[in-house]
Amino acid sequence: MGLVLSLLELGVAFVFFLLVAALYYIRNRKRNAQPVVGFFHPFTEDGGGGERVLWCAVKAVQELFPLYSVVIYTGDQATPDSLAARASEKFGIQLKEPVVVARLYQRKWVEAATYPRFTLIGQSLGSVVLAWEALTALTPWLFVDTTGYAFTYPLARLFGCVVVCYTHYPTISSDMLTRVKTRTSTYNNNSRIARSFWLSTAKVFYYRVVARLYGWAGSCTHLAMVNSSWTRGHIEELWKIPSRTFRVYPPCDTSTLQALPLERRVESGYIISVAQFRPEKAHGLQLEAFRLALESLPSSSDFQEVRLKIVGSCRNSEDEERLQMLKDTCKRLKIDNRVDFCANVSYRELVKLLGGAVAGIHTMIDEHFGISVVEYMAAGAIPIAHRSAGPMMDIVVEEEGQQTGFLAETVEEYAAAIYEVFTLPQEKRLQMAKAARKRALRFSAANFDERFKETMKLLL
Known part of the structure; x- marks a missing residue:
C-alpha cells in the first residue's frame, strides 16, 4: 500500500506540474525572434557514445539549418569555446560555429544519488523540473533530446516546441521486467529484492506503472530516432508510434x-x-x-x-x-x-x-x-x-x-x-x-x- 501511495503522489505531482506549465505557456506566447534549436543534454562531459552523438547531431543541425542558433542546455560549467574544444579534442568533430550555452542549475533532480529509492520515476520526474528550467530560460523552436529523458517531451510540446529525440536506451524495457519477474540479481535489481517474492512483486508493479507513464510521455515526440534494432523494438512496443520511429545507427569513428x-x-x-x-x-x-x-x-x-x-x-x-x-x-x-x-x-x-x-x-x-x-x-x-x-x-x-x-x-x-x-x-x-x-x-x-x-x- 505504501508503494501505491508513493506512486500516486508522484503521479499527482507530475500532472500538477504539467498544468502549471500549460498555464505558463498560455500566458507567455511570445516566441524567440531568432529561430533556435535546443539540445537538452544535462551532462555534456560524460565522455561516452552519447556525447559523440550529441556533437555529430549538433554539426548536422548547423549544416541543415545554417540560419538557426544552436543552444546546449547543460548542467556543466561550460562555455561555447570549451564545448567546441571538447568536441574537437575528445571526438575529432569540428563544429561549424560555437554553440550557445544555457546553464542548468537544478541538475541534481536527474542524478541517481538524489533518489535512493524509486530511482526510475524520481529521475524521470526530475527531468521535467530540469526541462522547466531550460524552457523558461530559452524556448527553442526545435527541442532535441539526445539523453533519453522522455518525460520532458509533453512539457516541451506545451511550450510550443517541435520535439525530436535520439534514444540510446529505453528507460524501462520488457527485459528489465523479465529479470525482476524471474528474480534475477543484476546491477539494477539487487539481491535483497531478488530473494524476496513480495519485494519482487511490488517492483514488477512499480515497473509496469513507470512503463505506462513512459510510453505516454514518449509518444509525445514528433520524431523519434533510435540507435539499434533492439532499442527500436522496445520503443515501438512502449511508445506505439512506429510510423514516427526511425533507426539511425550512432556515429563511430x-x-x-x-x-x-x-x-x-x-x-x-x-x-x-x-x-x-x-x-x-x-x-x-x-x-x-x-x-x-x-x-x-x-x-x-x-x-x-x-x-x-x-x-x-x-x-x-x-x-x-x-x-x-x-x-x-x-x-x-x-x-x-x-x-x-x-x-x-x-x-x-x-x-x-x-x-x-x-x-x-x-x-x-x-x-x-x-x-x-x-x-x-x-x-x-x-x-x-x-x-x-x-x-x-x-x-x-x-x-x-x-x-x-x-x-x-x-x-x-x-x-x-x-x-x-x-x-x-x-x-x-x-x-x-x-x-x-x-x-x-x-x-x-x-x-x-x-x-x-x-x-x-x-x-x-
Whole structure:
C-alpha cells in the first residue's frame, strides 16, 4: 500500500506540474525572434557514445539549418569555446560555429544519488523540473533530446516546441521486467529484492506503472530516432508510434580507425576494453575471464607478455571508487602485473591503443548498441562481445558469410574466446579482421550524418 501511495503522489505531482506549465505557456506566447534549436543534454562531459552523438547531431543541425542558433542546455560549467574544444579534442568533430550555452542549475533532480529509492520515476520526474528550467530560460523552436529523458517531451510540446529525440536506451524495457519477474540479481535489481517474492512483486508493479507513464510521455515526440534494432523494438512496443520511429545507427569513428594496419604481433599483444567505469559495464567479468584465459594459453615465453588494457572515463567520485575496486580485484586475482588501467585518455591516445590491440572485449548485458565494439572492428581488433541486444543483432554478425568476431555470456565462454583469438592461425585472424572492418563501415560518422539529416528533413 505504501508503494501505491508513493506512486500516486508522484503521479499527482507530475500532472500538477504539467498544468502549471500549460498555464505558463498560455500566458507567455511570445516566441524567440531568432529561430533556435535546443539540445537538452544535462551532462555534456560524460565522455561516452552519447556525447559523440550529441556533437555529430549538433554539426548536422548547423549544416541543415545554417540560419538557426544552436543552444546546449547543460548542467556543466561550460562555455561555447570549451564545448567546441571538447568536441574537437575528445571526438575529432569540428563544429561549424560555437554553440550557445544555457546553464542548468537544478541538475541534481536527474542524478541517481538524489533518489535512493524509486530511482526510475524520481529521475524521470526530475527531468521535467530540469526541462522547466531550460524552457523558461530559452524556448527553442526545435527541442532535441539526445539523453533519453522522455518525460520532458509533453512539457516541451506545451511550450510550443517541435520535439525530436535520439534514444540510446529505453528507460524501462520488457527485459528489465523479465529479470525482476524471474528474480534475477543484476546491477539494477539487487539481491535483497531478488530473494524476496513480495519485494519482487511490488517492483514488477512499480515497473509496469513507470512503463505506462513512459510510453505516454514518449509518444509525445514528433520524431523519434533510435540507435539499434533492439532499442527500436522496445520503443515501438512502449511508445506505439512506429510510423514516427526511425533507426539511425550512432556515429563511430571508422574513418580514422580504418586506416590502422591489420597486422598485429599476437603473442605479445593485448586485449583492449573501452567502456566507462560504470557498474553495468561488468568489468569484473572481464578480469575473471582474462585470469582464466591466461591459465589456458600456452606456457611458452611468447605468451607471457599478453595483457589486458582497460580504457575508460571517470565521470565522478563513484566511478573513481569503482576503478580502485577493479584494481583491488586484480590484486586478489593475482593478475595486477598483466592489467593496465588507462583512465580519461585523449582521443589520440585511444586511437593508438586500439591500433595495437589483438582483440577487444565487451561485457555489458543488453548493450543498446555498442560503439566500442564497432571501434574494435574498425581498428582491426577482433571483437568479443556479449551475446545480447545491439552487438548480437546489429554488429557482430556475419559479413558476406564471413565471421566477424565472437559472442559470449559466461566467464568460461569469454575465456574460451580470448584463447581462440590468440591461438588462431594468422591468416584466419586476418580474414576475420578484414570482414569485421568491412562490417564496421555500416556505422560510420558519414552514414550517421546522412541518415540523421534525411530523418530531420521529414519535419520540413
